[in-house]
Amino acid sequence: MAESEPSPSQGDFIRIEGVTKNFGTFKAVDNVSLNIGKGELFALLGGSGCGKTTLLRMLAGFETPTAGRIFIDGQDMEGVPAYDRPVNMMFQSYALFPHMTVAANVGYGLKHEDMSPARRQDRVKEMLAMVQLSHLADRKPHQLSGGQRQRVALARSLAKLPKLLLLDEPLGALDKKLREHTQFEIANIQYKLGITFVVVTHDQEEAMTLASRIAVMDRGIIRQIGAPSDIYENPNSRFVADFIGSINMVEADVVRVDGETVEVSAGQLGAHVKVLAHGWSPGERASLAFRPEKVTISRKKPAGAVNVLKGKVQDFGYFGKDSLYRIKLPTGHVLSVNAVNAERVAAEKAVATWEDEVYLTVSPASAMLFRSEA
Amino acid sequence: MKQRSTFLFSVLAFGLAFLYVPIFSMIFFSFNKSRLATVWGGFSTQWYGKLFSNSQVIDAAVLSIKIALLSATMATILGTMAGLALARFRQFRGRALMSGLVTAPLIMPEVITGISSLLLFIMMAEWLGWPGQRGFTTITIAHITFSMTYVTVIVQSRLAAMDMSIEEAAMDLGSKPWQVLRDVTLPIISPAVLSGWLLAFTISLDDVVITSFTTGPGYTTLPMLIWSKVKLGVTPDINALASVIVTVVAVGVAISAVILARADKRRERDIQMAIAANK
Ligand SMILES: Nc1ncnc2c1ncn2[C@@H]1O[C@H](COP(=O)(O)OP(=O)(O)OP(=O)(O)O)[C@@H](O)[C@H]1O
Ligand SMILES: [Mg+2]
Numbered sequence: 007m008a009e010s011e012p013s014p015s016q017g018d019f020i021r022i023e024g025v026t027k028n029f030g031t032f033k034a035v036d037n038v039s040l041n042i043g044k045g046e047l048f049a050l051l052g053g054s055g056c057g058k059t060t061l062l063r064m065l066a067g068f069e070t071p072t073a074g075r076i077f078i079d080g081q082d083m084e085g086v087p088a089y090d091r092p093v094n095m096m097f098q099s100y101a102l103f104p105h106m107t108v109a110a111n112v113g114y115g116l117k118h119e120d121m122s123p124a125r126r127q128d129r130v131k132e133m134l135a136m137v138q139l140s141h142l143a144d145r146k147p148h149q150l151s152g153g154q155r156q157r158v159a160l161a162r163s164l165a166k167l168p169k170l171l172l173l174d175e176p177l178g179a180l181d182k183k184l185r186e187h188t189q190f191e192i193a194n195i196q197y198k199l200g201i202t203f204v205v206v207t208h209d210q211e212e213a214m215t216l217a218s219r220i221a222v223m224d225r226g227i228i229r230q231i232g233a234p235s236d237i238y239e240n241p242n243s244r245f246v247a248d249f250i251g252s253i254n255m256v257e258a259d260v261v262r263v264d265g266e267t268v269e270v271s272a273g274q275l276g277a278h279v280k281v282l283a284h285g286w287s288p289g290e291r292a293s294l295a296f297r298p299e300k301v302t303i304s305r306k307k308p309a310g311a312v313n314v315l316k317g318k319v320q321d322f323g324y325f326g327k328d329s330l331y332r333i334k335l336p337t338g339h340v341l342s343v344n345a346v347n348a349e350r351v352a353a354e355k356a357v358a359t360w361e362d363e364v365y366l367t368v369s370p371a372s373a374m375l376f377r378s379e380a
Numbered sequence: 381m382k383q384r385s386t387f388l389f390s391v392l393a394f395g396l397a398f399l400y401v402p403i404f405s406m407i408f409f410s411f412n413k414s415r416l417a418t419v420w421g422g423f424s425t426q427w428y429g430k431l432f433s434n435s436q437v438i439d440a441a442v443l444s445i446k447i448a449l450l451s452a453t454m455a456t457i458l459g460t461m462a463g464l465a466l467a468r469f470r471q472f473r474g475r476a477l478m479s480g481l482v483t484a485p486l487i488m489p490e491v492i493t494g495i496s497s498l499l500l501f502i503m504m505a506e507w508l509g510w511p512g513q514r515g516f517t518t519i520t521i522a523h524i525t526f527s528m529t530y531v532t533v534i535v536q537s538r539l540a541a542m543d544m545s546i547e548e549a550a551m552d553l554g555s556k557p558w559q560v561l562r563d564v565t566l567p568i569i570s571p572a573v574l575s576g577w578l579l580a581f582t583i584s585l586d587d588v589v590i591t592s593f594t595t596g597p598g599y600t601t602l603p604m605l606i607w608s609k610v611k612l613g614v615t616p617d618i619n620a621l622a623s624v625i626v627t628v629v630a631v632g633v634a635i636s637a638v639i640l641a642r643a644d645k646r647r648e649r650d651i652q653m654a655i656a657a658n659k
Contacts, residue, residue, distance in 0.1 A: 068548050088551045101549035105567045114563070115553030166553065 018077075019044040019202050020065070020170065025074030027060050034060040036226035037074070042219075047196050047203045049213035052223030053249070058206040059098060061223075062172045065204065066095045078170060096163035098174040098206075100155045102147040108158050109134065109143040115166040133161040136191060152179040160188070164195065173205045177212060189216055210250050214238070222246050244293050244376035251297060254341045258294040258375075260286050268375060270294055276337040279313050281373040293376040299344035300372035303331060305358060307365050313373070315366040317341070319358050331358065333366060341366065403626060410619035418614075427620040437605065437621060444585055444602040447516065451523035452581035458524065459531025459580070460573055464565070466532070467539035479536075485529045494593030497522040501594065514596030522594040523584040530583065531576035538572035539565075 020042040027035040035057040042048045050058045063069040064076060067088035076083040079092065094115065103111050113130040121129070134140045137157035147155055156179045163171060176192070177185045193216060196203050207213050213220050214234040221231045222245075230237055230246045241247035248255060258270035261278065268286045271278050272294050279294060286292065308314060317333040320340060324347075331343045343366060358364045410428070414421025431437055465472075466479050485493060501518050505511055511518050546568070550560040566573070588603045595604070602621075609618055 066548075066552055068552075088548070089554050089556055093552070095549075095552050097545045097549055099543060099545050101543060101545040103546060103550070103564055103568075114550065118554035162549075162553070 018042065019046070019079055020204075021075075021077040022061075022065075023075045023077075025061070025064060025071045025076060027057070027064060027069060028072045033226050035064070035071075038226075038228050039074075040221060040228065040231065042202060042204065044202055045196075045200045047193065047205065047216055047218050049217035049220045050204065050206045050223060051208065051210055051213045051220050051250075053208060056223045057226040058208075058223060059174055062095065062174055062204065062206055065170070066093050066172055067091050092169040093172060094163045094166055094168040094170075095172040096159050096174060096176055098178075100147075100159040102155055102158055102162070104147050107144050107146060108139060108150070111147070111158055112161045112165050114162065119166065129165060133165050136164075136195070137161045137188070153181065153184060156180060157188070160192075167199060168201065170202045170204070173203060175206055175208070177207075177209075185212075192216065222249060224249075241374070241376075244295070244379050247295050247374065247376060252342060253295050253297050254301075255293055255295045256339065257378075258292050260288050260290045260292055260375075263288060267370060270375065274337055274339040275315060275335060276339075277313075277315055279368065279373060280370045281375050282370045283375045286375060291378060293378055294373060295376060296368050296373045298330065298342040299328075299346075300368065301341070301343045302367040303333075303343050303345050303358060304365050304367070305362060308367050311367045312370060313368045315341075315368075317364060317366060319360055319362045319364060322359070331364075333364060406619050407623045407626065410616055410623045412616050412619075415616065427616040428624075430617055431620045431624070434617070436600075437602075440600050440602045440605040443516070443599065447520050447523060447601065448581050448584040451520045451527060451584045452577050454520075454524045455528040455580040455584075456531050456573060456577040459528040459576060460535050460569075462528070462532040463535030463539060464561075467536045482529060482532050485526050486533065490526075490587075490589040493526055494522070494590040497525065497590065498593040514594060515599040518594045518596065519591050519599065519601070522590050523580075523587065526590065527580035527583045530579050531573075534572050534576040534579070535569060538569045542568060 018041040020040070022038055022040040022042075025035060025038045026033065038061060050061060052058050060069060064071050065078070065083075067083065067086060083091065103114065106114065109130050112133050113126055116126045116129060119126075130143075131140065134143055137160055139154060139157055139161065142150065142154065147158065150158065156176070160173075160176055163173070173192075177188055180188060189212065192203070192205075195201070205213070205216060207216075217234060219231060219233055220237050222229045222237060224245055230242045232240075237246060238250055241250060244255070247253055256272045256274040258272040258279070260268055261271050262269040263286055266282050266284060268281050268283045269278055270281060270292060275294075281294065302308070315335060317335045319331055320334040321332040323330045326347070328344050328346045331345065333341045333343055335341065409418065409420075411423050411425060412419075412421055413424035413426070462482055466475065466482065469475075497518075501511055501514060542565075547560050547564055550564045551557070555563060586603050587601075588607050591601050591604055595601070600608075606618060606621065609615070
């Protein structure tokens with residue numbers, strides 16, 4: 007699982023050991039332990055208020071952990087002030103200096119470097135070019151749009167080429183195209199410079215495309231750490247499965263266990279479903295889950311397949327590369343199903359359309375079982 | 381509708397008259413030839429001439445301005461420091477008490493502040509042998525003490541409204557706390573500091589009560605001079621002096637209004653530019 011995934015370059019660059027942060031009686035970060043390798047692009051993913059920013063601020067040195075220790079590059083960070091840490095941060099609120107121009111903002115941190123003014127200028131130009139803001143170098147922050155401000159903040163945090171870069175929601179305000187471009191740039195810079203990145207995001211797609219590993223956080227606790235594919239395909243809990251991507255989830259009872267094959271009865275599906283899983287015994291309650299794209303949809307009844315459900319197309323949406331179907335089962339339960347639009351066809355010739363009777367197949371290996379959570 | 385607007389208009393006119401008729405009548409009578417302040421005896425600028433050749437008035441004005449400049453500057457430095465301490469160092473002991481103590485002089489009757497300052501100076505003179513003579517120094521110290529409060533409050537409220545992460549960003553980029561203060565905090569709060577200075581300056585310039593308690597022989601400020609002259613009856617030279625003060629204040633207000641309006645216009649234009657750039 008998570009721990010078996012090797013980081014790109016060995017030797018733990020960041021070690022977070024049992025870190026807790028209390029604000030009064032409120033636990034914002036609860037006993038988090040986490041290792042991040044050098045040169046990794048690590049994402050902290052979680053809903054609003056789950057403690058991502060707080061964890062980042064402890065790495066940057068703006069909050070002191072209530073308990074636990076943080077090591078960066080082998081050095082214990084306890085008592086090391088923010089200005090002495092080999093860390094730069096891009097703030098969620100951008101925190102640009104309102105009285106300085108864009109160029110002065112980006113160059114501010116370089117004042118503390120041993121650099122000739124000419125080299126400093128070159129670096130600023132390079133950074134501005136990277137975020138495509140060279141033409142706005144002389145503007146003040148209040149003369150910029152939200153997305154432009156965000157890019158200035160990104161350039162400023164990168165300018166010193168720190169050993170560790172902390173990014174708090176770096177791409178939140180960008181449009182899709184610029185976001186993809188910047189994601190690509192971030193990955194590129196990260197690869198080129200070998201800077202370790204910790205990116206906070208609540209956009210799972212962003213975490214998936216950017217990160218080498220992801221930690222999923224929930225109310226101050228880390229629920230799972232692993233490579234994007236790991237977290238998507240093998241979520242360790244109902245919470246993670248539900249949080250990452252979309253998923254069909256129904257309650258079920260285990261009826262039979264035959265080696266690796268667990269047969270459950272799902273009332274909402276009105277059927278028995280076979281799942282490849284272990285550690286279950288008959289009589290247990292479980293949540294049965296499968297992702298919309300793991301379901302095969304067909305108009306003819308598939309021969310010899312297991313886990314076939316029959317339903318009616320209630321609604322469908324065309325998204326270009328794929329279509330999303332909402333299939334209503336005889337029990338009244340509605341499932342989501344994705345089908346790739348592999349061929350160029352008109353809508354009426356697509357896989358299925360409104361009110362069509364269709365068959366859904368879920369392979370036992372694609373379905374998952376979770377224990378319900380308190 | 382018509383009726384109501386007439387009513388509103390007369391209320392406005394009455395209010396404005398209440399504010400400005402005394403001032404304009406004062407300016408009007410400052411050009412009075414007659415010695416009697418309220419009986420018109422023909423046009424003359426003689427009182428202005430007398431005013432500027434009256435060394436008592438000139439000395440008092442110079443003293444007032446000196447005290448106001450020095451005390452406003454000191455009050456701004458100390459008040460800004462106090463404001464920073466109160467707004468930024470969150471967890472020091474007795475912060476709430478400090479904050480209360482700093483703002484208390486705002487609502488304290490001036491007479492009390494005056495008497496207590498006087499008592500302090502008398503006791504200090506007794507025990508420390510300083511200040512031997514009350515005068516410039518004691519007035520200035522008293523003015524610093526109470527105008528500092530205003531600066532503290534202004535700076536503190538500006539800092540409370542400022543995004544703390546801006547300072548954190550500077551620190552994150554390698555600046556030590558004093559560099560953060562110099563590069564980021566002070567430039568951002570400078571308008572608040574400046575307006576604190578202006579307020580301290582005007583408070584010092586027109587204070588009578590506290591000055592009267594803390595002054596010594598030979599040190600008469602301009603407001604004290606006016607006050608003592610008025611006790612003997614309002615004369616046209618007082619009118620002239622007051623008119624000069626009104627004119628100076630009006631010009632000052634006009635200049636600052638123009639500066640503010642220009643800054644506003646510039647910001648608006650900047651915003652327009654930013655919007656245009658994003659199209
Ligand atoms: N200084 C503080 N004092 C008290 N509570 C705080 C403080 N800072 C954060 N919190 C609380 O800690 C929790 C975690 O906050 P944090 O900013 O880390 O969330 P986040 O995961 O970054 O959320 P978002 O995605 O919305 O930015 C929140 O419930 C927040 O209210
Ligand atoms: Mg946050």
